[in-house]
Every structure is written in C-alpha cells, then in structure tokens.
Amino acid sequence: MFKPIASIAATTVGEAIRRKVLLIILLIGVLFLVVAPGLGMLSARSETTVLRGMMLGIIQLTSAVIAIVLTVYMIPNEIERRTIYTILSKPVQRWQFLVGKYFGAVSALLMMMTLMTSVLVFTFWLQQRDASAIPDLIKAPVMYFVQMSLLAAVAIFFSTFVSPLVNFFLSGGLYLLGSLFAPFFQTLQESQGTPQAAKIFAQLVNTILPNFANYNIQNPIINPGQQIQNESSYYLQVTVYGVLYIAGLLVAGTIVFDRREV
C-alpha cells in the first residue's frame, strides 16, 4: 500500500529539484541570505535583531513562494502531460497518487529549506561568531517547515479542482489571511466584550481558516526579552494541529479527486 506512495513521492522530488523556476526562487532566497548581514549593518536598530529578523523573513517568504509554486501545478501538470493516465492504469488508487504527490512536494520543500537554513546558520555564525544563539535560531525554520507543509496541503487540496492560477491566489490569499488575521479572530473569540454572534463567527473562522500564525515564532527569537510560555508544549501542540489539519485536507482532496474525471 505504501510502496506506490513512496515511488510517486520520490519521482515528485526528482522533478521538483529540476524545475528551473523553483531553483531560481531558491537561488534568490540564498543570495538574499548571503547579503543580509551587509543590509543589517545599514539599520539603526541593533544589528543582531535586524539580522535575525531579516534572515528568518527571507527564509519564510522564499519557502512560501516555493511551496505554492511547487504544488499548484502538481496535479494539473500530471493531467495535461497525461502521465497520470499511465499511473492510474496501474494498481494505484487515487488517494495513493495524491498522498504520494504531497509527500514528494514536502520532501522537496524540506531539502530546499534545509539548504536555506544551512546558509542562514553559516552566514549568522560568520557574522556574529556566536554559536550559542544558533539552536534558538533554528527553531523558527523548523516551525516554518510545518507551516509550509500546511500551505502545501492547502494548495494540493485546491489543485484537485481549480486551475493553477486560481489556486495560486487562493492558496496565497489563505496563507496571508491565516498568518495575519487568525490572531485577530482568536482574540475576538476569546474577548469578554465580544457580542455572541461575533464570537460564533470568529469561532467558525478559526475552525475553518488554517492558523498559519501559530508558526510565526520569530519574535521571541529576534527579541530575547520575549518568551513563549511552555515552549515545548506549544511546539508540540501547533505541530499536532498542523498534522491533523494536513490529514483533513488530504482526505478532503481525495474525496474531490476521486470523483474528478481526469
């Protein structure tokens, strides 16, 4: 049952790491990481704070663009090139195909994010010569990886029924909404003074909208004065949330894809 998934995932990785557009985005991200220390020196704020914030921001933005570009074309390309027909004529269920493509995308993302994180660590160490700050610094890319895996699942889900262009804006829009507005709706839901109808609406949005903001943990890393309470428990909690949300999206995607005529 898992062999076809692994084979499809491996093939997806092979294709992804050869896609020129992804390599160009990755190269731009890496270049920005390398020149970030120079830009950090121009800032009036603490050089370390700016450098950390800038480098983590570069990794997050580059990874988000890669995650969306990588996944929005995944299923439509297979259909357009008819490669899906040969695969589905074999004893491969559609859910195996979809899950295989997803894990392939996530594996390719992991490789690219690992490369960027390595550049981040190396550049930071060269600039600051402070190895003690590195473990804390790595926490952010690890959480970003869970965030990007969730984003990839959103894009894969949409790719089962919308065109790549629509998917690009849908997934990108949902990522921005989930990153910027999820905390607002959470506050609205929990606030004592919120009317009941608004609370219900906020609860509904919080349930449906993937909370990408959970993984934006850069503030405590950039500003040593800030801390996450029960840090390990928080990381575990948001990771489980992400995994469950991803599983839900893959199940929903399979239901749609199973009925779709390709």
Add this chain to the structure above:
Amino acid sequence: MRPLAAAIETKQLTKTYKSRIHGKINVVDSLDLHVEEGEIFGFLGPNGAGKTTTIKMLLSIIYPDAGEGYVLGKEIGDMSVHRLISYVPERPYYYEHMTGLELLKFYASLFGINDQALFVRLLEKVNLHRDMSKTISQYSKGMQQRVGLAQALLNDPKLMFLDEPTGGLDPIAHREIRDLILSFREEGRTVFISSHELSEVELICDRVAIINKGVIARQGKLTDLLRGGRVEVTFEGVTEQWLKDKGMRDSHVRTIAGGVLLDTTEEEDINALIDAARSNSGRIVSIVPRRKRLEDLFIQTVTDAPAAAAKKTITVEESTSV
C-alpha cells in the same frame, strides 16, 4: 448480469458531457463492444468520435453515466484487474529526467516489482537496451513509444490498451511498433488498439469496431467487413461482346493481352458465368478477388451514415450468419 467470457464486454455504455452551447452530449452512446481474448482489436473512428473516452472508461479514469462494462470478466472500476492490464496513452509523456531503466523501475515499483533482469529483458525486447542509460529527454518519439510499450509489459498483462501507438512516427518506427504488437498476440495477449492508421490496422487486427459520434457504426471480423468487394475474371476464347451481353450489373469488360477481363462485384453469380463460358468453348485464365480496403469502408461508414442511422449497430457476424 454475468459477462460473457471476453476480454472486454460493454453493454449500453454511455458517457455524457454537458456543454454550455449544446446542452448534454452523449460522447459515447449506448456502446456495445465485444473483444475476444487473444485477439488484436482495432477501435477506429474520426477525431472526437469517443475512442479515448471509451478507453478511459474501461480503465476507470473517467466514470460512465449509464450502462455496464467488464474488463477480463471484472466490472470496470475493480482495481484488481489493473494488475492484469496495461495502457500506453496517445502521445505519451514520461518523466524526462529519468533514464529508460529508471522509468521501468518506477512503473514496476507501482506493482511492487523489483526485477533488474526483467527490466533489461524488456528493454531488449523493444530494442532499447543500448540506450537504457539515456534520459527520456534524449529519446526520439519512436524510442519514447517503445519505452512506453516496455513499461506496458512490466506486469505481463493479459490485455493491453494502446491509444494511437504509431501516431506521428516515421515508417521505420511504424514497422518496429507493428512487429512488437504482432508479437504480443503471439504471446497470447489481447491488444485493444485505438488508431487512425488504417493501413496498420488492416495489417494487424483480427476484428475492428468503427465508432462515429459516440455510436458503434460497424463491428466485426476484418475479413467479414471487407468481404463483398470485387472480382476480376480473365477469360480466353470468349469475346468482349459475349460478356457484355450477359448483362451483369456494375461490371466492366475490356480486352487485354491474352484474353478478356471482367471486373464485377462479388454479388454477381460468377459460377454461372464461368459455366456458360466453358460450355461456349471459353477458358478461365484467372480469378482474382479484390477485397474492399479498410480505408474505403471507414470513409463510407463515417461519411455515409448520418448520426441517426448510425445509432443502429451493424454487426457483420450477425448479418452474415443469417
């Protein structure tokens, strides 16, 4: 309903699509197909006739709206049958970064097969063993088609679906693919070919079906479908006028070196004419039956039969058995 012992059997299989302009369109309309095991079956039709849609339904890539279909005795949609069948799509695209060998490994892994000797043997069969380390992007169209056939043999299939297997290939590649398809029949496989290449089909297929506007217009053995052509009889010892006086319909008589040539339809009573010629001191030099060409039959079927009339399936086996 229990299906007949056949490689493919469909009953009233229908696929409908909705169009903004035309409303509901039956792309495949009440399709009754019967493909015997071990034969090469040609599925012919003009562009948009419903050939690929039919294949996709048989492979469960799309779902029929009505009717039923059986592949190797199992209802379409039964995944277990996918272990016994294979498919080469029209103008196939394979992952270009892979080598020929890697491509076979990938498709084999979907069956849980990992047999290096098998991969090499199949690449030898399709004459790609010397190019197995080249990437697919370095393969010509013909080579891609051949590697497609190699991947289609990985699971030792009983039934192969080939959609336009020789489309866009040069004459040498045509011949290579044709020989491979013939070898599949010798190995006892059933081959279902959708094609426009009528001369190829005529050379290799045992039976054919012609589909037009989603409806099977003709179906039967090629020998039966192409029967009813013309016959050329060369006489000696009789005159051109004597033959013309026999009043045969749709016939041409002309004097040639060494005799008189009569070109007539098979429907005319040739035996009676020969008897009459012999009793008139004539002699028969040759009798040459001229079969209809598949191309003529195809064009006649597609152009002559209006859509409404085409809905009535003409099965030659049935009509000739009366």
